[in-house]
Amino acid sequence: MRPRLTTLEGLPVGVQWPGYRREHHAPGIVHLGLGAFHKAHQAVYTDDALAATGGDWRVIGVNLRSAAPSEDLTPQTCLYTTIERSAEGTRARVIGSLAAALCLRTRRKPVLEALCSPATRIVSLTVTEKGYGLDRKTGGVDPAHPAIAADLADPGNPRGVAGLLVWALGRRRAAGIAPFTVLCCDNLPSNGALVRSLLADFARRTSPGLADHIETGVAFPSTMVDRITPARNDATLRLAETLTRHADAAAVECEAFRQWVIEDDFPTGRPAWGAGGAIFVTDVGPFEKMKLRMLNGTHSMLAYAGFLAGHRYVRDVMADPAMAALVERHLAAAASTLDELPGIDLRAYGADLLRRFANPHLAHETYQIAMDGSEKMPQRIFAPALDALRRGQSIEPFAFATAAWMRYTVGRTGDGKTYDLRDPLEARLRPPDTAAPTAEGIMARLCGIEGLVPRELTMIDHWRQAVARHLEMLLRPGMAAATSRRGNPS
Numbered sequence: 001m002r003p004r005l006t007t008l009e010g011l012p013v014g015v016q017w018p019g020y021r022r023e024h025h026a027p028g029i030v031h032l033g034l035g036a037f038h039k040a041h042q043a044v045y046t047d048d049a050l051a052a053t054g055g056d057w058r059v060i061g062v063n064l065r066s067a068a069p070s071e072d073l074t075p076q077t078c079l080y081t082t083i084e085r086s087a088e089g090t091r092a093r094v095i096g097s098l099a100a101a102l103c104l105r106t107r108r109k110p111v112l113e114a115l116c117s118p119a120t121r122i123v124s125l126t127v128t129e130k131g132y133g134l135d136r137k138t139g140g141v142d143p144a145h146p147a148i149a150a151d152l153a154d155p156g157n158p159r160g161v162a163g164l165l166v167w168a169l170g171r172r173r174a175a176g177i178a179p180f181t182v183l184c185c186d187n188l189p190s191n192g193a194l195v196r197s198l199l200a201d202f203a204r205r206t207s208p209g210l211a212d213h214i215e216t217g218v219a220f221p222s223t224m225v226d227r228i229t230p231a232r233n234d235a236t237l238r239l240a241e242t243l244t245r246h247a248d249a250a251a252v253e254c255e256a257f258r259q260w261v262i263e264d265d266f267p268t269g270r271p272a273w274g275a276g277g278a279i280f281v282t283d284v285g286p287f288e289k290m291k292l293r294m295l296n297g298t299h300s301m302l303a304y305a306g307f308l309a310g311h312r313y314v315r316d317v318m319a320d321p322a323m324a325a326l327v328e329r330h331l332a333a334a335a336s337t338l339d340e341l342p343g344i345d346l347r348a349y350g351a352d353l354l355r356r357f358a359n360p361h362l363a364h365e366t367y368q369i370a371m372d373g374s375e376k377m378p379q380r381i382f383a384p385a386l387d388a389l390r391r392g393q394s395i396e397p398f399a400f401a402t403a404a405w406m407r408y409t410v411g412r413t414g415d416g417k418t419y420d421l422r423d424p425l426e427a428r429l430r431p432p433d434t435a436a437p438t439a440e441g442i443m444a445r446l447c448g449i450e451g452l453v454p455r456e457l458t459m460i461d462h463w464r465q466a467v468a469r470h471l472e473m474l475l476r477p478g479m480a481a482a483t484s485r486r487g488n489p490s
């Protein structure tokens with residue numbers, strides 16, 4: 001049996017080890033959402049920053065409900081391997097920036113203490129789009145979201161993101177401790193401002209005195225984060241063991257590419273993330289838009305169309321020439337809804353995305369990306385569709401992506417296999433089992449969900465007709481499998 005990944009001893013020469021003495025650096029960040037993405041992204045930049053300039057910036061990773069990440073990480077002193085995979089090869093690197101891994105549900109006290117500690121200067125977040133409990137219409141909280149409802153009812157005993165952060169900011173203020181900076185790293189537009197308005201609204205409902213403090217006294221820099229990170233599985237752990245000659249229950253695999261664009265607003269300091277290649281700007285907005293529409297929007301389109309066509313992985317979608325043509329068409333359409341970004345060549349960005357999607361070494365499941373569509377479609381597909389309409393550009397690619405998502409919500413493939421949508425609105429999205437779903441019925445149901453498909457869009461005949469046309473085609477028996485051929489109008 002291999003030794004657990006706790007020491008450098010026995011590590012092959014090619015595997016990178018943290019370039020600093022871990023015990024010399026105290027924690028300065030609490031991170032909520034201890035999933036693969038954090039481990040493959042922010043924790044790696046922090047590892048680079050610690051190696052370059054040091055500082056007390058290690059990370060206390062917290063998961064809100066599942067204790068699994070902490071159970072994997074704790075026995076190996078929170079060391080873990082990131083396996084970077086690209087056409088150029090496979091590279092393993094041991095990350096040392098995590099100082100502790102906790103679960104709020106099982107170890108509440110140390111989590112609350114860390115959030116209130118003066119040493120904690122940043123709280124970063126990757127809790128996924130649905131984790132926030134955001135009402136997109138108002139920018140405030142969605143009182144029907146389970147964690148929001150629970151925390152509004154009992155704000156002194158918080159369990160969800162908004163409740164927890166408002167509670168901690170209140171405690172800090174009362175104790176005269178400077179607020180931490182809140183750093184949202186989820187794929188949401190203007191993610192800093194969004195989380196600020198969420199927390200301010202939560203505070204208005206529970207401790208009104210705090211709302212102003214949150215609005216004016218706490219920093220919420222926006223960020224654009226990027227690194228394709230498939231869900232890990234046993235093959236990831238086996239590969240980590242082969243590469244490092246250590247057993248590692250917490251290894252992650254990801255592409256070699258990574259990008260982080262951050263608004264530089266950290267009143268109580270930050271790690272030197274620039275050492276890992278992070279870029280600091282005054283306005284992240286255009287970068288976010290580019291990534292959400294080109295990378296994530298195309299991802300969603302190819303995930304729905306690809307899944308329905310029987311493609312398990314993104315790389316399989318890209319190996320299907322007709323489907324790859326749809327991907328290219330979507331990328332171009334998404335790019336043409338964007339303003340020029342100084343220093344960024346959108347064509348080159350798009351060409352790079354094609355290469356990244358085709359990465360033969362990444363087993364990135366279309367089903368993984370298809371998850372939580374109701375939380376993703378608005379910023380990835382509907383917002384650029386509206387911009388395309390305003391600019392007089394073709395809406396076909398966005399109508400096709402919308403129809404592919406709508407077809408997916410039926411929960412049954414063309415050959416009759418059923419699947420879970422894995423979406424917080426699953427019960428409302430899925431058609432009743434009683435009758436064969438029709439395009440008209442699906443559209444009426446989905447467009448009737450308030451706050452999901454923008455009314456401005458559903459009011460436009462030309463848009464409705466285009467979506468209906470694609471959806472009817474996708475609903476015909478055997479047609480979903482032929483998506484790639486029929487989705488392409490050329």
Ligand code: CS2
Pocket residue numbers: 187225226227228229295296299300368369370376
């Ligand atoms: C993907 C993203 O699952 C998804 O919805 O589009 O997780 C994507 O892989 C990352 O944003 C890449 O940075």
